[in-house]
Amino acid sequence: MKDNEWFTESFSVQGKHVIIKINEKTVVDYTEPDNVQRFRTRPAGSFPAVRVALQGHDPNSKVHFKNIMVSLWPTEDKPAISSI
Numbered sequence: 001m002k003d004n005e006w007f008t009e010s011f012s013v014q015g016k017h018v019i020i021k022i023n024e025k026t027v028v029d030y031t032e033p034d035n036v037q038r039f040r041t042r043p044a045g046s047f048p049a050v051r052v053a054l055q056g057h058d059p060n061s062k063v064h065f066k067n068i069m070v071s072l073w074p075t076e077d078k079p080a081i082s083s084i
Contacts (some may be wrong), residue, residue: 006066 001007001022011020011028020028052070056063 007023009020009022011018016032018028018030018032019026054063054065054068
């Protein structure tokens with residue numbers, strides 16, 4: 001991607017499987033292994049629920065966001081919801 005160019009990013013987390021796409025191209029397709037070792041207190045296989053951070057790491061950068069949409073996918077224990 002070039003500087004000052006808009007792009008789309010989408011990500012999906014279902015259980016231990018994460019997919020991230022930029023401009024519809026898959027850039028991450030990761031499934032956490034069963035025997036993962038943690039250095040923090042978060043148990044294996046438990047990604048944070050509905051936690052999204054949008055940030056720019058460079059203190060001098062300007063970051064703009066537009067058309068942000070969040071959808072919760074239905075799971076076995078939680079049916080789909082229509083709004084957040």
